[in-house]
Amino acid sequence: MKLYCAMCGRTMFSAAVYIGNEAIGPTCARKHKLMELARIGVGSVKMAPARKKPGRNGDTLDMFEELDQE
Numbered sequence: 001m002k003l004y005c006a007m008c009g010r011t012m013f014s015a016a017v018y019i020g021n022e023a024i025g026p027t028c029a030r031k032h033k034l035m036e037l038a039r040i041g042v043g044s045v046k047m048a049p050a051r052k053k054p055g056r057n058g059d060t061l062d063m064f065e066e067l068d069q070e
């Protein structure tokens, strides 16, 4: 599945930021200072989750680690 930048429509490997559900590539994010906005938390601008190792799919279960409640 290809990822397209919502601003310029180009394909990209990974999004840099998200505006709502729209993925924005690193180039546009830099151009429009979206990283800064994401960092301060303006509107619905969010940093994209960092990818640890490219090409690694599958067992990504460590998101849910709040299970030791009594």
Ligand SMILES: [Zn+2]
Pocket (backbone or CB within 6 Å): 005, 006, 007, 008, 009, 010, 024, 025, 027, 028, 029
């Ligand atoms: Zn773009």
